[in-house]
Amino acid sequence: MKDVTQQLSNSATQQPKPAKRLANIELSLIRQINALATPLSVNLGIGEPNVEPDETLREFAVRAAATGSWHYTANPGNVSLRKLIAGENGFDPKSEVCVTAGTEEALFSIFQAYVDPGDEVLVPNPGFLAYATLARIAGATPVAYELEPGSAGVPPAVEHDFARDGGRDTRAPRAAEWCVDVDALLRKITPKTKLIVVNSPSNPLGSVIDGETLQRIANAGPLVVSDEVYREIWYDAPPPSMLGMSGNVIVVGGMSKSHAMTGLRLGWVLAREAVMKPIVTAHQYIATCASAFSQSLAESILSDADWNRSWLERIRAQFRTQREAALFSIERELDATIPPPAGAFYAFVPVPACDTVTFAKTLATDAAVLVIPGVAFGSLGEGFVRISYAASIEDIGAGIERIGRWLRAAGR
Numbered sequence: 023m024k025d026v027t028q029q030l031s032n033s034a035t036q037q038p039k040p041a042k043r044l045a046n047i048e049l050s051l052i053r054q055i056n057a058l059a060t061p062l063s064v065n066l067g068i069g070e071p072n073v074e075p076d077e078t079l080r081e082f083a084v085r086a087a088a089t090g091s092w093h094y095t096a097n098p099g100n101v102s103l104r105k106l107i108a109g110e111n112g113f114d115p116k117s118e119v120c121v122t123a124g125t126e127e128a129l130f131s132i133f134q135a136y137v138d139p140g141d142e143v144l145v146p147n148p149g150f151l152a153y154a155t156l157a158r159i160a161g162a163t164p165v166a167y168e169l170e171p172g173s174a175g176v177p178p179a180v181e182h183d184f185a186r187d188g189g190r191d192t193r194a195p196r197a198a199e200w201c202v203d204v205d206a207l208l209r210k211i212t213p214k215t216k217l218i219v220v221n222s223p224s225n226p227l228g229s230v231i232d233g234e235t236l237q238r239i240a241n242a243g244p245l246v247v248s249d250e251v252y253r254e255i256w257y258d259a260p261p262p263s264m265l266g267m268s269g270n271v272i273v274v275g276g277m278s279k280s281h282a283m284t285g286l287r288l289g290w291v292l293a294r295e296a297v298m299k300p301i302v303t304a305h306q307y308i309a310t311c312a313s314a315f316s317q318s319l320a321e322s323i324l325s326d327a328d329w330n331r332s333w334l335e336r337i338r339a340q341f342r343t344q345r346e347a348a349l350f351s352i353e354r355e356l357d358a359t360i361p362p363p364a365g366a367f368y369a370f371v372p373v374p375a376c377d378t379v380t381f382a383k384t385l386a387t388d389a390a391v392l393v394i395p396g397v398a399f400g401s402l403g404e405g406f407v408r409i410s411y412a413a414s415i416e417d418i419g420a421g422i423e424r425i426g427r428w429l430r431a432a433g434r
């Protein structure tokens with residue numbers, strides 16, 4: 023009896039062992055860089071809109087709080103909201119739309135519904151870091167497909183002693199139009215490939231994939247997850263959607279980026295009924311349902327089509343101005359010309375430092391500016407940093423100027 027009590031008390035003081043599925047999974051580099059922020063830092067590492075709700079949006083929120091239900095909704099969300107999300111796209115609100123606690127939960131539900139240990143998941147490199155992690159959590163192997171800088175080409179990364187030469191590198195900055203080599207992607211499909219993940223507009227590249235390429239991926243055979251969370255943030259033309267391209271396409275989206283609602287956790291999945299069923303089952307055991315408040319708010323927003331159109335136009339105009347400010351400073355301070363991002367609010371910028379993790383951490387502590395090392399998004403991101411221009415014009419100018427000043431002081 024004494025032994026058992028002793029064992030119980032020993033195990034209570036020991037550090038509990040995390041599940042094997044979390045082995046080698048840590049908080050993302052983005053979180054690690056953000057942890058270095060001080061009150062003096064200029065934050066160009068941020069992945070959310072620098073947009074505040076206007077009066078109408080606040081009124082919608084007040085109405086949702088005052089009149090909306092505080093109870094569970096149906097697992098896939100209120101049908102009235104699902105109707106608005108389905109729109110005129112030919113998806114059945116009852117069985118082909120599921121409202122989720124943000125796009126992230128939508129992705130998690132899909133991976134839990136479809137990915138088994140031993141499967142392979144094709145993920146973009148560079149690409150949003152959650153995809154590979156979600157594959158690993160499900161016991162699968164992420165297999166990277168490359169996004170290649172088009173015409174200009176990227177000089178190969180070179181071994182580089184950051185401490186010795188302060189980040190100097192002889193590689194010339196270059197313009198890089200990132201695109202998917204779809205033939206190379208198709209060659210990576212094996213009998214083990216369960217999912218192909220596509221993200222357009224891309225985090226971290228700001229690039230958009232053309233409709234023809236998307237259709238070829240849709241026709242490839244495996245299930246395709248199209249992450250369209252940045253779909254409403256575009257500059258010259260609306261990005262093509264994969265919605266309806268094939269019965270095996272699952273589209274995810276949400277209101278985090280389009281309506282600056284990152285904290286309200288409102289996303290969705292659109293898929294054909296047979297594909298959707300297991301996703302709703304997984305979603306039930308993860309979240310039960312998305313927040314009833316956020317669902318009511320989303321319903322008010324999507325019901326007022328005129329207001330919504332003008333809101334989206336306004337935030338696109340704001341990001342367009344911020345994009346111009348970022349491109350101007352990047353050229354002037356960092357001596358780099360990049361093609362204007364077609365969507366989202368990120369510039370993926372070549373920098374004369376190969377070890378961009380050390381570079382970004384040094385910038386955070388020595389120059390008080392936060393950017394995300396490109397390698398956080400995959401091996402092909404090495405040699406780049408992601409600069410978010412979801413920041414005020416002043417911060418964009420000051421932050422990029424600090425990077426330039428630091429590089430010049432380091433002898434570039």
Ligand SMILES: Cc1ncc(COP(=O)(O)O)c(C=O)c1O
Binds near residue numbers: 124125224249289
């Ligand atoms: C490409 C991409 N997908 C999904 C998400 C998650 O968005 P949400 O806030 O809707 O969960 C993000 C957030 O940064 C993202 O960049």
